[in-house]
Amino acid sequence: MSKRGYHHGNLRQALVDAALQLIELRGPTGFTLSEAAKQAGVTPAAVYRHFEGREDLIAEAALQGYEIFGDLMQFAYESGQPSALQAFEATGRAYLAFARKYPGHYIAMFESGVQVNRTAALATVANRANGVLEKAATDLSQHIPEDKRPPASMFSAHIWALSHGVVELFARNSPGRASPFPPEDLLETGIGIYLRGLGLIAPDE
Structure with a gap:
């Protein structure tokens, strides 16, 4: 599995920024955590090191x-x-x-x-x-x-x-x-x- 997320400067904020873009485009229920991870350039598993789920x-x-x-x-x-x-x-x-x-x-x-x-x-x-x-x-x-x-x-x-x-x-x-x-x-x-x-x-x- 790629460890790209470990070397991503501020992964937590990158995920928030990605979510904000997706929220603006699709609404708060129109995207998945996997899409937020992809937008931030990390693996889906990396999200769970910072957030419990999409609502979090x-x-x-x-x-x-x-x-x-x-x-x-x-x-x-x-x-x-x-x-x-x-x-x-x-x-x-x-x-x-x-x-x-x-x-x-x-x-x-x-x-x-x-x-x-x-x-x-x-x-x-x-x-x-x-x-x-x-x-x-x-x-x-x-x-x-x-x-x-x-x-x-x-x-x-x-x-x-x-x-x-x-x-x-x-x-x-x-x-x-x-x-x-x-x-x-x-x-x-x-x-x-x-x-x-x-x-x-x-x-x-």
């Missing part, structure tokens, strides 16, 4: 995706400061930008069926990104009386759902789904309507 490989791709996503969300939040509104809107746009730039990671994270609590490490990085959005929501809603203020987790979940919907329907070339408006405009106006409903921005803004 996809989970690693998702974990790396959440790490990138969390960094982008944190950067977006910080770039919008000191305005709480600009910071909040920036985190919404970061979601759209991530889905476009890292489609393989996005699919592994949100469409593969891999649970975020599969491992402690995956749960930690997934919660980090959500935590940034919750922080932005908390900052933005500070001037609302506490008894009328929505929980930050609910507030951020609404925006996450809105962002995800725009991505799924209009930013990823979904068959039969066309919009006369750019996804960025759909997301911005949707967030604006939501924030006006909460009284966080004036009607004429």
